Amino acid sequence: GAGVSQSPSNKVTEKGKDVELRCDPISGHTALYWYRQSLGQGLEFLIYFQGNSAPDKSGLPSDRFSAERTGGSVSTLTIQRTQQEDSAVYLCASSLSQLNSPLHFGNGTRLTVT
Amino acid sequence: EDQVTQSPEALRLQEGESSSLNCSYTVSGLRGLFWYRQDPGKGPEFLFTLYSAGEEKEKERLKATLTKKESFLHITAPKPEDSATYLCAPQGFQKLVFGTGTRLLVSP
Numbered sequence: 001g002a003g004v005s006q007s008p009s010n011k012v013t014e015k016g017k018d019v020e021l022r023c024d025p026i027s028g029h030t031a032l033y034w035y036r037q038s039l040g041q042g043l044e045f046l047i048y049f050q051g052n053s054a055p056d057k058s059g060l061p062s063d064r065f066s067a068e069r070t071g072g073s074v075s076t077l078t079i080q081r082t083q084q085e086d087s088a089v090y091l092c093a094s095s096l097s098q099l100n101s102p103l104h105f106g107n108g109t110r111l112t113v114t
Numbered sequence: 115e116d117q118v119t120q121s122p123e124a125l126r127l128q129e130g131e132s133s134s135l136n137c138s139y140t141v142s143g144l145r146g147l148f149w150y151r152q153d154p155g156k157g158p159e160f161l162f163t164l165y166s167a168g169e170e171k172e173k174e175r176l177k178a179t180l181t182k183k184e185s186f187l188h189i190t191a192p193k194p195e196d197s198a199t200y201l202c203a204p205q206g207f208q209k210l211v212f213g214t215g216t217r218l219l220v221s222p
Binding site (some may be wrong): 004035040041042043045048056059073077093099100102103104105106108 | 145146150155156157158159160163165195196201203204205209212213214
């Protein structure tokens with residue numbers, strides 16, 4: 001079946017511009033996560049959605065970062081006024097539920113801020 | 115604070131040369147430990163979940179084991195296609211915590 005789909009796969013933007021990254025989770029998965037992966041670093045948790053509950057935004061690095069999940073399915077991660085340190089691979093994952101269910105990842109969006 | 119350390123950072127093996135990767139963790143209330151494989155330019159791919167000390171899981175040339183402080187990923191007679199970064203991620207009461215991974219290169 002279809003896996004987690006992310007778009008675009010690559011994004012180059014100028015410093016100060018806003019970007020939107022999209023994630024289509026696996027159908028039926030109620031939990032959705034955003035992570036950031038920088039070169040040589042582990043996966044950094046950003047935000048977590050579970051069903052209709054309020055999202056866990058505790059990992060967002062600044063107020064320039066926001067995310068929404070519409071209709072319990074597609075999610076968009078928005079970065080405003082991008083900075084060079086935002087350059088990284090942004091990974092989306094979904095799972096059936098939070099507790100003990102493995103995460104299924106998309107292939108990420110590689111963001112480069114010039 | 116939950117922590118996880120993977121070693122070695124990088125490992126080069128000859129085809130057929132067995133070895134083990136280590137994942138040491140400090141997690142409050144371990145609920146499970148996940149192993150993932152990540153190929154360049156791809157997202158992590160789920161391999162195993164281990165739930166309690168003493169548990170073992172196998173898949174082809176890979177076997178994952180778990181103790182109260184560590185997990186090992188044993189690779190038996192590896193092939194070049196096993197080359198990838200292997201990530202472990204324990205989950206406690208808080209969020210899943212990912213290690214920085216072990217980059218495995220298997221040469222023919």
